[in-house]
Amino acid sequence: MDITEYIQLVFTDYTLRTITLGTAILGAVTGMLGSFAVLRKQSLLGDAISHAALPGIAIAFLITGSKDSNTLLIGALISGLIGTFWIRGIVTKTHLKSDTALGLILSLFFGFGMLLLTFIQKQPNANQAGLDKYLFGQAATLVESDVWMMAIVTSICLIVLLIFWKEFKMLLFDADYTKTLGFNTKFIDILITSFIVLAIVLGLQTVGVVLMSAMLLAPAAAARQWTNSLAMMVFLAALFGAFAGVFGTAISASENNLSTGPIIVLVASVFVVFSFIFSPSRGLLFKQIRFIRNRRDLELNKTLAFMHQIAETHEDISHPHAVKLLNNFQGYTRSTLQKLVEKDYVQINGSMWNLTKIGFNTAANLYTKQQTKDE
Amino acid sequence: MSNAQLEIQLIASVVAAACAIPGTFLVLRKMAMISDAISHSILPGIVVGFFITQDLNSPLLILLAAFTGIITVVLVEYIQKTGLVKEDTAIGLVFPALFSIGVILIAKNANDVHLDVDAVLLGELAFAPFDRLILNGTDVGPKSLWVIGTILIITISLLIAFFKELKVSTFDKGLAASLGFSPAIIHYGLMSVSSVTTVGAFDAVGAILVVALMIAPAAAAYLLTTNLKKMLVLAISFGIFSAILGYWVAHWLDASIAGSITTVLGLVFLLVYLFAPSKGIIAVTYREKQQRIEVSLLTFLLHLKNHDEVSERHVKHLNEHINWQKVRSKSVLDLAQKNNMIHIDNHIVSLTSKGNEFTSKAIDYIITNEDSQIEDMKNDFFLFRG
Numbered sequence: 001m002d003i004t005e006y007i008q009l010v011f012t013d014y015t016l017r018t019i020t021l022g023t024a025i026l027g028a029v030t031g032m033l034g035s036f037a038v039l040r041k042q043s044l045l046g047d048a049i050s051h052a053a054l055p056g057i058a059i060a061f062l063i064t065g066s067k068d069s070n071t072l073l074i075g076a077l078i079s080g081l082i083g084t085f086w087i088r089g090i091v092t093k094t095h096l097k098s099d100t101a102l103g104l105i106l107s108l109f110f111g112f113g114m115l116l117l118t119f120i121q122k123q124p125n126a127n128q129a130g131l132d133k134y135l136f137g138q139a140a141t142l143v144e145s146d147v148w149m150m151a152i153v154t155s156i157c158l159i160v161l162l163i164f165w166k167e168f169k170m171l172l173f174d175a176d177y178t179k180t181l182g183f184n185t186k187f188i189d190i191l192i193t194s195f196i197v198l199a200i201v202l203g204l205q206t207v208g209v210v211l212m213s214a215m216l217l218a219p220a221a222a223a224r225q226w227t228n229s230l231a232m233m234v235f236l237a238a239l240f241g242a243f244a245g246v247f248g249t250a251i252s253a254s255e256n257n258l259s260t261g262p263i264i265v266l267v268a269s270v271f272v273v274f275s276f277i278f279s280p281s282r283g284l285l286f287k288q289i290r291f292i293r294n295r296r297d298l299e300l301n302k303t304l305a306f307m308h309q310i311a312e313t314h315e316d317i318s319h320p321h322a323v324k325l326l327n328n329f330q331g332y333t334r335s336t337l338q339k340l341v342e343k344d345y346v347q348i349n350g351s352m353w354n355l356t357k358i359g360f361n362t363a364a365n366l367y368t369k370q371q372t373k374d375e
Numbered sequence: 376m377s378n379a380q381l382e383i384q385l386i387a388s389v390v391a392a393a394c395a396i397p398g399t400f401l402v403l404r405k406m407a408m409i410s411d412a413i414s415h416s417i418l419p420g421i422v423v424g425f426f427i428t429q430d431l432n433s434p435l436l437i438l439l440a441a442f443t444g445i446i447t448v449v450l451v452e453y454i455q456k457t458g459l460v461k462e463d464t465a466i467g468l469v470f471p472a473l474f475s476i477g478v479i480l481i482a483k484n485a486n487d488v489h490l491d492v493d494a495v496l497l498g499e500l501a502f503a504p505f506d507r508l509i510l511n512g513t514d515v516g517p518k519s520l521w522v523i524g525t526i527l528i529i530t531i532s533l534l535i536a537f538f539k540e541l542k543v544s545t546f547d548k549g550l551a552a553s554l555g556f557s558p559a560i561i562h563y564g565l566m567s568v569s570s571v572t573t574v575g576a577f578d579a580v581g582a583i584l585v586v587a588l589m590i591a592p593a594a595a596a597y598l599l600t601t602n603l604k605k606m607l608v609l610a611i612s613f614g615i616f617s618a619i620l621g622y623w624v625a626h627w628l629d630a631s632i633a634g635s636i637t638t639v640l641g642l643v644f645l646l647v648y649l650f651a652p653s654k655g656i657i658a659v660t661y662r663e664k665q666q667r668i669e670v671s672l673l674t675f676l677l678h679l680k681n682h683d684e685v686s687e688r689h690v691k692h693l694n695e696h697i698n699w700q701k702v703r704s705k706s707v708l709d710l711a712q713k714n715n716m717i718h719i720d721n722h723i724v725s726l727t728s729k730g731n732e733f734t735s736k737a738i739d740y741i742i743t744n745e746d747s748q749i750e751d752m753k754n755d756f757f758l759f760r761g
Binding site for chain 1: 402405406407408410411415454457459460461463464466467468471472474475476478479482483584586587589590591593594597598625628629630631633634635636637638640641644648654655656659660
């Protein structure tokens with residue numbers, strides 16, 4: 001199936017359209033809220049919450065007996081929130097550190113959830129099959145009403161984000177200052193955390209409890225590399241998330257036996273790796289290039305300084321010297337010398353060199369004034 | 376109790392003990408979430424190892440999968456070192472990616488792999504006794520018991536051999552380094568043991584519940600003691616206790632053994648969290664309340680000492696002046712009277728000689744910035760605590 005055919009199918013086929021739209025919206029909302037989680041150093045909170053949501057799903061099913069995804073997600077939301085606040089309780093009230101608290105809640109809630117799931121499976125209730133789709137998610141089970149639900153929650157998130165933008169931003173970067181200005185930091189904190197929980201719960205059906213945290217982190221971590229502005233980062237993260245959803249769905253639809261959740265996560269991870277390497281200001285590639293260039297500059301300057309030292313001993317600064325003099329000197333190579341000639345700092349006549357007027361002045365001021373960029 | 380039941384409980388207990396030892400150090404070194412990352416990311420290692428060996432209990436598979444665990448740790452540290460993201464984000468990025476690869480590998484080869492995703496998450500403890508190790512034609516017990524038993528013995532011997540090094544490097548990295556213990560070797564040694572244990576336990580309890588067995592007993596023990604040896608012993612006991620009780624709960628509910636072991640662990644932690652003698656929530660809340668009242672008492676006594684005027688020392692006035700609620704001022708007054716710090720004469724409060732002495736000492740300590748001494752002094756003066 002080629003790409004145009006696939007795109008046509010996305011617009012005509014009900015299932016494919018629903019899934020593509022669903023994963024795209026999901027990616028956008030998790031990317032958006034994930035930016036806050038990443039910047040607040042709560043990256044692993046998402047992991048803990050998504051695992052902690054599992055018993056909520058099972059209990060909601062045990063109580064209502066219905067498999068309606070909205071009912072189950074409310075259960076997930078409640079148990080996710082309980083997990084979140086218990087983590088807080090452990091960190092503030094005892095000397096256990098946050099990593100221990102996260103690991104505890106994550107594994108204990110998840111284990112309890114698995115106990116309930118296996119318990120439900122043994123029940124004589126024909127309706128029980130399919131609850132385990134929440135483990136790894138099954139995008140194929142998305143229906144239009146789920147997508148509507150996601151869209152509504154996303155727009156609520158967006159509205160709240162816009163209304164409280166200033167507060168969120170301030171709390172993010174200077175919590176103490178926010179408090180002294182008289183904002184109710186506790187309320188803002190709970191608001192943003194609750195929305196993060198909401199976004200996670202929303203994705204459980206599609207991506208599953210185990211991999212949900214990556215949906216939160218990966219787009220945000222990728223977006224972080226491209227910008228230093230919060231608004232831009234949130235926007236980019238939403239964009240990356242949405243694209244991860246669309247591409248992931250496309251890849252998993254193109255072959256059999258590929259579940260959507262893991263593929264989306266892998267696509268998002270590819271975005272992250274790409275951003276880590278190729279981001280112009282923070283990326284590893286450009287950092288390395290800058291590093292090499294700086295080193296070359298330094299070598300150039302060293303050679304120039306050395307030449308200046310020799311030239312200084314003569315009345316006439318353009319007095320020629322043998323190139324041989326420069327041998328055994330660290331910064332000197334044939335190419336650095338060539339560079340200096342290109343810059344008009346040095347003139348070469350046969351095997352002799354002499355500093356030019358410009359070169360002499362530059363060298364004299366090398367360490368005393370702010371250098372304008374050399375290359 | 377049948378033989379198989381006994382064997383399951385034995386395996387579960389050995390797994391719990393083997394997990395509790397590295398878990399204790401992970402909790403103390405604030406690296407608990409690394410165990411979560413390792414337990415997820417060994418999945419591709421296990422799948423690839425399974426393609427090669429076709430046997431979930433083969434030592435080669437365990438080493439291969441444990442190697443994936445080490446790769447995770449190295450990868451996390453590399454990403455962290457680039458400074459592009461924080462440490463926790465680095466962990467959160469690496470393991471879902473590796474886990475996804477594992478899940479996809481399983482799904483793509485579902486036909487020829489005797490591994491399914493449920494088993495990955497939950498393990499197959501109930502079936503463990505059926506996979507026997509047969510040596511020279513004689514049945515010497517379940518394979519997984521031998522695997523995890525070997526791991527436990529290796530872990531314990533490493534623990535005994537390097538106890539001192541581990542202890543020093545856990546609590547004082549700088550001292551350990553200056554004494555000549557390489558922090559890197561200890562760090563990666565611990566990571567290797569954690570990875571191997573995770574892989575060994577994986578077969579019995581599944582990828583995610585290993586994390587519970589590592590962290591929960593250690594965390595509960597940490598709330599009860601500050602002595603490393605006691606903490607290790609307590610963690611192992613909690614683990615074994617939960618393993619056995621969890622088995623019987625599962626038996627009764629007819630549900631997943633691993634799930635119920637975790638649930639029991641959760642209950643054990645909850646009980647300790649609430650009722651631990653000095654660090655539990657109830658004890659902490661009580662102590663906070665006590666200290667609040669005692670601080671109020673001190674403020675009150677200082678106020679009395681500052682003012683000789685009768686009007687400032689009238690019971691009614693105190694409510695307005697220090698701006699306390701009625702109930703609060705009453706409890707503070709009661710406490711002061713019970714301790715013979717004040718006497719109330721015709722609604723006028725004044726310090727007794729004991730109260731006077733206490734307050735002067737307290738002022739001295741406050742002026743010389745030795746506030747912590749006041750806690751000790753309270754023991755000398757107070758008959759009743761707040």
